[in-house]
Amino acid sequence: MKPYAKPQGERRGLLLVYTGDGKGKSTAAFGLALRAHGRGLRVRVFQFIKHATARFGEHRALARLGIPIEGLGDGFTWKSRDLEASAGLAREGWQRAKEALLSGEYDLVILDEATYPLRYGWIDLEEFLETLKARPPHVHVVVTGRGAPEALLAQADTVTEMRKVKHAFDQGVPAQRGMEH
Template identity: 55%
Template structure:
């Protein structure tokens, strides 16, 4: 283990810095992208701010642990897809659902009522052309000063990474699936 020296740069008062809507991307092949986004949703909600979570791959009827908890806390969470779309029998239908979902999410972002909008697992439909990347980028370029957006999923497009203020890549080092351990309720849902 390497011991690191403490930083010596002076503290900058954030109140003096530019305040604007931030774009955060959680991408990569490792676990934790959605979990990190939901953590930000909890932080924002804890400050009394309005939060909305859209999940592009989950069905509207999905009720995993995060759905039950966020609903108890008063944080709206909405599934926009038809489950694991890569297993879909009708990709045209799946694509149509998430495109309609994007219209809802875009309207929410532009309305400015919510200070944080989470677009969970949006990278899959973006990377497959189901949602036009240019439409998402245009919306993000016009964020109101108080609206922050978090986008999650593997394979974030380069243009989105370039536009984002914060990008975190979750790297897979080891995963229990590869050892034959199945998904665990509360850990993998």
């Protein structure tokens, strides 16, 4: 006997949110991208903090697989020399991500680090939520980042909160290539 009743709901595009102060939010999203791609789904990734020329491990791996990944920002916001320029990049990037979401061309759209421009007010939360509601019914969406707004959590089908228990960086261990933390 199964430990659960068979779900009776409709099959449709899901909204998943990976949030919290622990590590692994983006990594979980990229794992889902791999799973979806392996099943023949069309995947697109937008990163709201990474810059357009970023070549981190995920960029290299996804490019080899033919999964489009686009950096929309100018790097870590706390290092930004011009926050208005950062905000402009986020708004421009949101327009590209919005087009991809609404086009129906992709089965899974990952909005990595999107909670930050939402929290900073660079992207209008109501417009963001309305766009997620208006996407074609087959489109799955993953939103990652710390401090996801309550309204986004309420709209999501699945929310996972990553909680930091222990972190090597706090012990003086620097980030390591291929294991960025």
